Amino acid sequence: MLLASAVALLSACGRTPAPLTHDAYIWQRQWTPSLRHAVDASRDVVRDWRVLVAQASRDGRFQMFAPDRATLDASQRPVVLVVRIDGRLANFDPADLRERITRIVATWPQAAGVEIDYDCPTARLPAYTAFLRELKPALGHVPLSITALPTWIGSPNLDGLLAIPDESVVQVHAVQAPQAGLFNPDIAADWVSNYAKHTHKPFRVALPTYGSRVSWNADGTLLAVESEQAALAAGAVSSELYASPDTVLGFVKRLDTNRPDGLTGIVWFRLPTTEDTRAWSLATWRSVVTNHLDRAPLQLHLRDAGNGASDVLLENPASADTAAPARVALPEGCELADGIDGYRLAPNTTTPTLVAAQARPLPAHTTRAIGWARCRPGTLTTLTLQGPPVS
Template structure:
């Protein structure tokens, strides 16, 4: 029950005594509400690289409703990994009955006697940090011996109340993805590194950093206001302007390597949001995620194929032969001999180019060992039908 917390304090003690810290550990959020066969399969295939599962078990919604979810306990037990129970409080929830919410969380924890901990995921507005601290002070004793964790936002850094909040839980998780306006992208490693360094100055407890395994499509109205964000599920509508936000596996791996090489005091590990599954088309493949964790990303050049589609036209296909996902190339120049072309699935024809070139607009990453059509072309007989691409991917 206390394995996770003991490891975290052992790491902090070693660092305080000048010894070499243990390698960064890796946890994963299981945020899915539906326990599908692909989710169960992903859990079963990942126990060897995961320290703890952080499982969403309840949510206090914006409208004040409290929903309790039913994780598959048998699947979790079969993975032989500890479980941290995550309760999400919607950051847009202006006020809540602290006593009632505390009792509900304590009741959930009591129903999981072997849980490794309870985590509160509350994107609390900075102005409400004093009230949040008061809530946590009352919650911690209500959990008895069960360790308490919280998630934290970079916007809290510099707030006078932050140190008081971080003094209450046994550990915290700093989120460094999807915390800025969508126009700024999903994850910026330079900014994230600064956040982690500054955050470490405010906590004397072990902490972890939450990193993304997913992408999002963001749509705006004509007036520039945000319309929809498509990440875990399809957006309700498409905006006049859309863009694909993607956390490149190479970028995230380089960030983890940087954290390991220049490790801030108290940093115990990484928490991945979220566990990839084959159903989750906007997350990395499971192989890519494992490659980032084990520092063994398989890479191979992308290939361009022209496949006869009849009537003198050819489908333009991109192939990723590697066992790790690949970012979409920004530009795809078609072979000499192609005279007409157009793009599909996130690609468009570059206007007025000397030769037909497809340019990425909303191109999605290419999953491992997949081939995807990105356009069509009409090419003269004898045109090369297979090329190896040497270009800079979209990150």
């Protein structure tokens, strides 16, 4: 009997963990036909929807949103209600906010959980912990989740905070510095590994499906971020940051192969729609989630523009979005050139070369003009580009 128990225990320890599940944030305030289509078209790959239902703004106002319940019900996927508290809101009335949240939950009897999204400064973790300690019993049997920042990992108050909710979602995408980009898989892997040491509850990892245009002050500090809406100051020095689908998919595979204890799934920020010009296409996101990312080499075309000049066109023939190439060397025979739409001419090159400055990603099956050139007769007009894109 003892031997049989030992064998059973060893067998259980050797089991392959369940596949990572995939949730998606629905962060849109307005429910448009495009959003309804995205929900309907994605229900087969999503475990839960995490739907923004309310927000405590920086000025203390409490805004409520009206998700389309009929669309959510038709998707037959569980719904987690997300309440965002602006991280710049230094103080709020805990009792009042707790009452508002519980009233919202009462109107969603089928809710699968409540998530609090509060990107507070690390110094406020004790106050946040006290708030969650009071909120948890007020929710009754409704599970509580929170989002968490990697900057909290060094705090001695993190373990106590994470002991309260039933699960947490650690965000590993952020705008840090011009050189750091939007998503760095090596840094993210360290964050996830260290975060796992601080929680004994299930947790998920939030990954990006979007890009941002970011402006910086002269000293390198962050000025503004344009992700969901225009926010940049006129004349500001800006750059395009992009979470490459290839890079993010590689990170998901990395997590699945070397999974920290407690990691159960991915939460995607945010569900793409055709109106969301800074997010991946819906098809690209689905390809990443299902691990079937279609790729084809980018094509460079020279199209006669008259008067001896040619338009320089970049084509993405694949059915998935891709980041813009860092450098585009024009064919031998081109003598003069310049870039447009995020590209500029590199100095001191043997043949004209366009380099990405603020180049936008290329959606699937699109062709975009990135410059012009003057080339000698007989110059190749189509080239296959090699090498990885900007991530």
